[in-house]
Amino acid sequence: LVYSATSQITRWASCGRKRRREEEGPAHSIMLTYEIKHDISQRINGIVKHLCTIGNSVQRVLQLEISRPTATSNESQNICRNARLTTSVPIECKVYGRDAERDKIIELLINGGSSELNVLPVVGIGGVGKTTLARYVYRDERITNHFDLQMWVCVSTNFNEVRLTLEILEHVCKDRQEYEKISNFNVLQEILLKNIRNKRFLLVLDDVWEDKNISGWIKLLAPLKNNQVNGCMVLATTRTKSVAKMIGTVDEVRLSGLDEKEFWLFFKACAFGNENYEGHPSLQSIGKQIAKALKGCPLAARSVGALLNTNVSDKHWRIVRDKWKSFQEDSDDILPILKLSYDYLPVHLQRCFSHCSLFPEDYPFDGEQLVHAWISQDFVQCEDRTVRLEETGQEYLDRLVDLGFFQMVNSHYVMHDLMHELAGKVSLNECATIHGLKPEAIRPSVRHLSIITTAFDKDNGGNFPNERFEKILQKVRPLQKLRTLMLFGRSSINLLGSLRDLCKEAKCLRFLRIFVTGADISSINRLLNPCHLRYLEYVCVVTTTMSLFPQALTRFYHLQVLNVGISGNLAVPTDMHKLVNLRHLISHEKVHHAIACVGNMTSLQKLRFKVQNVGSFEIRQLQSMNELVLLEISQLQIVKTKEEACGARLLDKEYLEKLSLSWEDSSMSLEPVMAEDVLEGLQPHSNLKTLEITGYSGAIPPTWLSSTFSVTS
Numbered sequence: 001l002v003y004s005a006t007s008q009i010t011r012w013a014s015c016g017r018k019r020r021r022e023e024e025g026p027a028h029s030i031m032l033t034y035e036i037k038h039d040i041s042q043r044i045n046g047i048v049k050h051l052c053t054i055g056n057s058v059q060r061v062l063q064l065e066i067s068r069p070t071a072t073s074n075e076s077q078n079i080c081r082n083a084r085l086t087t088s089v090p091i092e093c094k095v096y097g098r099d100a101e102r103d104k105i106i107e108l109l110i111n112g113g114s115s116e117l118n119v120l121p122v123v124g125i126g127g128v129g130k131t132t133l134a135r136y137v138y139r140d141e142r143i144t145n146h147f148d149l150q151m152w153v154c155v156s157t158n159f160n161e162v163r164l165t166l167e168i169l170e171h172v173c174k175d176r177q178e179y180e181k182i183s184n185f186n187v188l189q190e191i192l193l194k195n196i197r198n199k200r201f202l203l204v205l206d207d208v209w210e211d212k213n214i215s216g217w218i219k220l221l222a223p224l225k226n227n228q229v230n231g232c233m234v235l236a237t238t239r240t241k242s243v244a245k246m247i248g249t250v251d252e253v254r255l256s257g258l259d260e261k262e263f264w265l266f267f268k269a270c271a272f273g274n275e276n277y278e279g280h281p282s283l284q285s286i287g288k289q290i291a292k293a294l295k296g297c298p299l300a301a302r303s304v305g306a307l308l309n310t311n312v313s314d315k316h317w318r319i320v321r322d323k324w325k326s327f328q329e330d331s332d333d334i335l336p337i338l339k340l341s342y343d344y345l346p347v348h349l350q351r352c353f354s355h356c357s358l359f360p361e362d363y364p365f366d367g368e369q370l371v372h373a374w375i376s377q378d379f380v381q382c383e384d385r386t387v388r389l390e391e392t393g394q395e396y397l398d399r400l401v402d403l404g405f406f407q408m409v410n411s412h413y414v415m416h417d418l419m420h421e422l423a424g425k426v427s428l429n430e431c432a433t434i435h436g437l438k439p440e441a442i443r444p445s446v447r448h449l450s451i452i453t454t455a456f457d458k459d460n461g462g463n464f465p466n467e468r469f470e471k472i473l474q475k476v477r478p479l480q481k482l483r484t485l486m487l488f489g490r491s492s493i494n495l496l497g498s499l500r501d502l503c504k505e506a507k508c509l510r511f512l513r514i515f516v517t518g519a520d521i522s523s524i525n526r527l528l529n530p531c532h533l534r535y536l537e538y539v540c541v542v543t544t545t546m547s548l549f550p551q552a553l554t555r556f557y558h559l560q561v562l563n564v565g566i567s568g569n570l571a572v573p574t575d576m577h578k579l580v581n582l583r584h585l586i587s588h589e590k591v592h593h594a595i596a597c598v599g600n601m602t603s604l605q606k607l608r609f610k611v612q613n614v615g616s617f618e619i620r621q622l623q624s625m626n627e628l629v630l631l632e633i634s635q636l637q638i639v640k641t642k643e644e645a646c647g648a649r650l651l652d653k654e655y656l657e658k659l660s661l662s663w664e665d666s667s668m669s670l671e672p673v674m675a676e677d678v679l680e681g682l683q684p685h686s687n688l689k690t691l692e693i694t695g696y697s698g699a700i701p702p703t704w705l706s707s708t709f710s711v712t713s
Helices: 002-023 034-064 073-081 099-111 130-138 141-146 161-172 185-196 214-221 241-247 260-271 281-293 298-309 314-326 335-343 347-358 367-376 389-402 417-426 466-473 494-505 521-526 551-555 589-593 642-646 672-680
Strands: 118-123 149-156 201-208 233-238 407-409 412-414 431-435 448-452 484-488 511-517 535-541 561-563 584-586 606-610 630-634 658-662 690-694
Touching: 099 118, 099 130, 099 141, 099 233, 118 130, 118 241, 130 201, 130 233, 149 161, 161 185, 161 214, 214 241, 233 241, 260 281, 260 298, 281 298, 281 314, 298 314, 298 335, 335 417, 347 367, 347 389, 347 417, 347 431, 347 448, 347 484, 367 389, 367 412, 367 535, 367 561, 484 494, 584 606, 589 606, 642 672
Parallel strands: 118 233, 149 201, 201 233, 431 448, 448 484, 484 511, 511 535, 535 561, 561 584, 606 630, 630 658, 658 690
Antiparallel strands: 407 412
């Protein structure tokens, strides 16, 4: 019902925006036709009646059940606002209680090598720390000194020889062009063999599940067995003994939970923020009872410890402790423990987390793009109009990291496979994933759909079999209510035919992500209804020299994010400036440079602006773009006076954090005094953090540079 209500509001707003553009008047002055008003009124009345019926039922239930199984509203709010015990040293910097296991594995890897390729399995239940231990070994100096080449591949549940070979090649080939356009498995294996020959290597295969396809394993490992060097090793982590039995050539290393002493230190680090914390005797006592129930499982400690850390009070900790009564003492399943932490999340964080089940397991999330996706679905709310939604969304993500639902790995965010499994379970009624051509049961309540395709799903000609795919799509009903469609994996142009009918019916679609070969951006014209779309990631790989943006794209008035990849061969339509709600344009800088009258796009937050001697490209276009966070201005030699430069009104842009100013064409360089005047007129807001100036011919810096600034670089 909430989805239905928001769809009607969006439809109403779309009518207003459309007529405003047609009649060049303010939205509030536009009179909607009687037919439109009557239709919207009828729909909203129906929704309200349905909500009242449900509300009465809920009220009766609440009268019978005073206590809730999850946190109270006050406790839920405390998760975000209570003071937290913190430490300056990240918990992840230290690995607890695994030195003996690390040393044992390193000895086996270094001394256990022979002329044959050996596979050493590490077996343990989910969340016990197999990946952490493997990473601990992988980064050890003894390993890096012993092996000529190290490779790390996450196998997960999707065992695919082509995909895995490609990921191995990423470690061994300096030039991706050597293999990235090749889908023939035999050719890929020949490239792999050529690049590893005469090198002693360690390959880590993390999170292995496949225990039946022995022929697939033999084919995958074939080139690794023929590199003619002694001492090459494979380290495989898995939850199942059957995998270890099938691929292992040496005795497995069985990983159990941490011993009681080490686990208590780790638990204190998670719950109190300091492994040496000795305060709160009553909390220490409750904490030890909880820690004992977790059976040495690090992932459970991280999740529950973070939950306890949100509210350091006896009452909260006792509530969490008492939840263990519903868990079986002899169960190794930690999902109920993780589910408890999920239940205590505020609703807005639950929605953000569960939505991530649509992404493939072990997917490396770009934090900025993930926040944009949440915003496009209205998951991010902020009552303070002075705070950007992106800032609030980043706070959501940081909070989920603090609570153990995400982890930072280098510059990306990742979900533990058990967290991904949890996200799938709690979003079962709203989110679904189709894995290639595998038949999936799609519930009628599903609103968000992802499709994961790989080279394994294509025929011998490299094409996606449309007929089989269409049969799967026919099971997705009702399409009219679908709000998200994400395709992972490179798709061919043939796939667009299958998607066309789906997208025509999916009139409430807000989010579309697709990566397609053999098509250009103009093909999007045949796919989408512009009414609701907020997020469009449509990256095309084409051989043509120039691809045309469809003019129809300028009618996507609600669009907030447009990602068209990094190709510079895109011709921009003249009405691109009508996308007034666009917050993020992810594209080559040439696309930014080509937007006429870009000053109308006042919601944009990043812009690479090229000053030109044309009215629709003058620097005064920037005057009302006060949402900008990053701004690059080039060809400033075209600006002649301080007054002209002041027309950009950079001083008004309080959110601007990074500013780049560039004078480029030396043949048009201004006189030093003129350049000084122009730079003086480009005074930014004092909130600016980073300033970059290139090609400036002036002799003195601007007076504002000595003012009170927070510039750090």
